[in-house]
Amino acid sequence: MTARFKLPFFLALLSTLILSACSGSQTNEEASSSLPYLGRHEYVEKTVDNQTKVDTLYHQVADFQFVDQDSSLVTPSTFEGKIYIADFFFTSCPTICPVMKTQMLRVYETYKGNEQVAFLSHTIDPEYDTVALLHDYAERLGVSSNQWHFVTGEKEDIYDIGLNSYMVTAMEDEEEPGGFIHSGAFILVDKDRHIRGMYDGTDKDKVDLLIKHIDMLLKENNKNREEA
Amino acid sequence: MRYNQYIVYGQQLYKQNCSNCHQEDGTGLGKVIPPLVQADYMLNELGRTACIIKYGLEGEIEVNGTDYNQIMPAHDDLTALEIAQIITYIGNSWGNEAGYISVKETESYLDSCRVY
Numbered sequence: 001m002t003a004r005f006k007l008p009f010f011l012a013l014l015s016t017l018i019l020s021a022c023s024g025s026q027t028n029e030e031a032s033s034s035l036p037y038l039g040r041h042e043y044v045e046k047t048v049d050n051q052t053k054v055d056t057l058y059h060q061v062a063d064f065q066f067v068d069q070d071s072s073l074v075t076p077s078t079f080e081g082k083i084y085i086a087d088f089f090f091t092s093c094p095t096i097c098p099v100m101k102t103q104m105l106r107v108y109e110t111y112k113g114n115e116q117v118a119f120l121s122h123t124i125d126p127e128y129d130t131v132a133l134l135h136d137y138a139e140r141l142g143v144s145s146n147q148w149h150f151v152t153g154e155k156e157d158i159y160d161i162g163l164n165s166y167m168v169t170a171m172e173d174e175e176e177p178g179g180f181i182h183s184g185a186f187i188l189v190d191k192d193r194h195i196r197g198m199y200d201g202t203d204k205d206k207v208d209l210l211i212k213h214i215d216m217l218l219k220e221n222n223k224n225r226e227e228a
Numbered sequence: 229m230r231y232n233q234y235i236v237y238g239q240q241l242y243k244q245n246c247s248n249c250h251q252e253d254g255t256g257l258g259k260v261i262p263p264l265v266q267a268d269y270m271l272n273e274l275g276r277t278a279c280i281i282k283y284g285l286e287g288e289i290e291v292n293g294t295d296y297n298q299i300m301p302a303h304d305d306l307t308a309l310e311i312a313q314i315i316t317y318i319g320n321s322w323g324n325e326a327g328y329i330s331v332k333e334t335e336s337y338l339d340s341c342r343v344y
Contacts, residue, residue: 091260091298092298094249094301095248096248098248098249098257098260101257101258102251105257105258139259140259140260141258141259141260178301
């Protein structure tokens with residue numbers, strides 16, 4: 001990583017920490033409050049009718065193009081109008097992946113068949129995790145490929161979107177068991193591709209909180225729909 | 229007395245080395261990672277289980293009628309005593325009743341599989 005990337009990444013991380021600290025205190029008044037927007041915000045000045053206005057641009061997941069376990073192309077339009085939960089893993093992972101997948105399965109079971117909620121698991125070992133292997137893995141987990149996409153693609157693209165869009169670590173590291181280092185985070189993304197929460201996917205309590213927050217986002221969506 | 233000690237240490241070692249994959253309650257993960265709960269493959273041959281913990285496993289196996297095909301990594305750093313404690317723990321949890329497995333027994337199991 002070059003020094004150029006370090007500062008924004010650090011700021012993003014810092015704001016994540018601050019915001020997640022805030023969202024922690026929100027739990028008491030959950031019903032009334034809404035979820036934070038994570039990542040770096042940009043402020044853009046606009047002049048409308050001679051009046052200067054400041055628009056806030058929230059951090060947004062960049063465009064992507066991956067291939068899932070059915071060889072279908074997965075892009076942001078796959079998740080149009082949906083909330084989705086993203087994570088990073090690899091099928092031969094001997095460390096935190098199985099425990100993450102157990103927890104993700106729990107979330108999946110909660111929203112099984114709900115067309116507003118989808119799942120996106122990126123392999124960080126695309127050389128080994130072929131489409132056929134991901135297909136076998138998904139089938140062995142017993143999940144529907146319409147709702148839960150296990151994707152592979154160019155290694156650089158996957159690492160890049162992990163770091164710059166989802167703000168998590170995902171890279172090769174010979175020192176690690178299995179040869180990769182990756183964060184155990186579940187990332188909650190709203191229908192406008194903004195990141196609204198990050199949760200430790202190895203911690204049952206944090207995953208319970210994720211489920212609560214998905215419910216909140218669903219309510220937010222339905223409210224916006226009624227108003228529109 | 230020793231049995232109880234093995235269970236306590238075995239549980240700790242299980243949490244450190246095994247539970248990420250086989251889960252704390254021994255249920256495994258779908259058809260990806262086999263369960264240890266009432267698992268015929270494990271309980272029928274505890275010697276083989278000792279060898280698999282130490283040296284890992286590759287290829288297809290059948291557990292309680294379901295096929296699994298996931299690489300299990302080796303745990304070469306675990307001693308015979310630690311493996312005896314783990315097997316005693318998993319062999320007597322979640323309704324399993326394999327009884328106490330001594331370090332001597334485990335050593336002889338491990339000797340028998342050292343070839344591969």
